[in-house]
Amino acid sequence: MAQAWPKAKPKLTQDAFDEAVASNIEDFDMSRDEAIRSAVEEFNVQGYDLSGVVTNMAGNDLQSHPIAVACQGLRDACGGQGSLPEALEALSSSLQASTPESSGTAGGSVPSLSQEASIIAHKGGAMQALLEACRQLQNKTDELLKALKLLQVLLGWLETRDAFTEAKARTGVELLHDLLREGASIPEAKTAVATVAEAAARQVEEAKCRLVDSGTVATLLEQMQEPNAPLDFLGAACGVVRSVTTADDERPPASKAFMHARLLAKNHAAIRVLLGVLRRVPAAEEPGTACRVLGTVRQVAANEEICREFTDDGGVMACLHVLNFNDAHVLEVESGPTGLISDLLGFNKRYAPFRECAAQRDVCRACLGALRQLAHSDTVKKLLAEAGALDQAVHCVELHSGSDDVVEAALGLLGNMMLRQPEICAKAAVAGVADVVVEAMQRHAGRAHVQRQACLVTRIMVARNPELRPLFLERGAEALLRAAKAAHPASCRDVGSAALRDLGLDNYND
Structure with missing residues (x-):
């Protein structure tokens, strides 16, 4: 059954709010x-919904505000x-x-406007005016x-993003495509x-669809393949690809994120382009860009076919090298029957910049997240x-045992690798995964x-390998699983009960 989003709240107008404030002053x-507070x-x-109302300027002439004056100018x-x-x-x-003042611009980040400033700029037509300015300033x-x-600053507010897509004449998306193809002749502009x-x-689902349908994303993928494309551009372009393949707009009844991933992979070689970028980015020196590429790989690898394509081209090994895996072991695997990369020396040299990034x-x-997505494929499970x-996943947990997001990503990868794979579960036991699970539950209660x-990994390991039950029981897993169910019923009651049941314990639903 499809999820029904809550009914949207009615938008309150500035005039209605101003009238209510005036009534409170005069009548009460x-x-x-x-x-205003009342x-x-x-x-x-x-x-x-008060998101379009400037509450602290009720009754004042918004047109005299400096932002409104600047918009008119x-x-x-x-x-x-x-x-x-x-x-x-x-x-x-x-x-x-x-x-x-707290938003600042340190590190080149975009400042966040106050709601008041965003609303006044929106009402003053700043978006449409800036789009027209960009058209006139292409050269x-x-x-x-x-x-x-300035466009990027204004786009921090949802209603301005909607206005960007709905702009009169040619939309903002069409303007961006024109700038990519003709107007933005230097790397900084692109x-x-x-x-x-x-x-x-x-x-904004509509913007995602227009970016794909207009060919803007396809153009970005083409330009990402240019040998002299700068790293800043590659990171920003990856951000666009990731955005259009992410379902994050709750307003429409459905998202085309999955369709976009398939379309871009099949018709525009998106996953191969991303692999080429991953091979170029020196992750140790440019961790931010590497994270953006890996995050985009995770979104685009949306089905078995795409995962297989990425794997067959050497993508899994590229990700493992980002984690500084043992070169000799990887080369031994790659020279075996899978034959993913023929030039082993070239492979080793190609990934040299990625060493020592697991720390x-x-x-x-980000790398664990990408591998976690790829590990939905049974072929990739075995290769990994x-x-x-x-x-390597165990090593990552050891390096970042205090970081709950890294631990969660590592456990997610382990769970996907072992699902329906009893032989891999047996290898995981030898690698010390049971210790990792128990320690994670203790540290991140x-x-x-x-x-x-942790509950899922426990269940997956013992469901088809009952001989592994003592590994968990001897380490106190029962008490930890019951504690997880009690502390986090919404997240852990179902999986915790299943893990207790597969451990052979009674009263697993208690």
């Missing part, structure tokens, strides 16, 4: 602050009345003045980059375009087991996602 003799509480109780400049560069600078300054790189940066596309697609938590987690991935994966 409230101060302005009291009147109106907010009342409309929340009535079930209204930009619209005028786009119509030939004024200087575009000056209008962009004015809008940038007004937005920056309304940016919470002026510095000004174009500033306009694209990177900025890809970054805007990723921001626009977040939690980097984010890279380790032969290549020593069981030992308060983390429901870790506890759930």
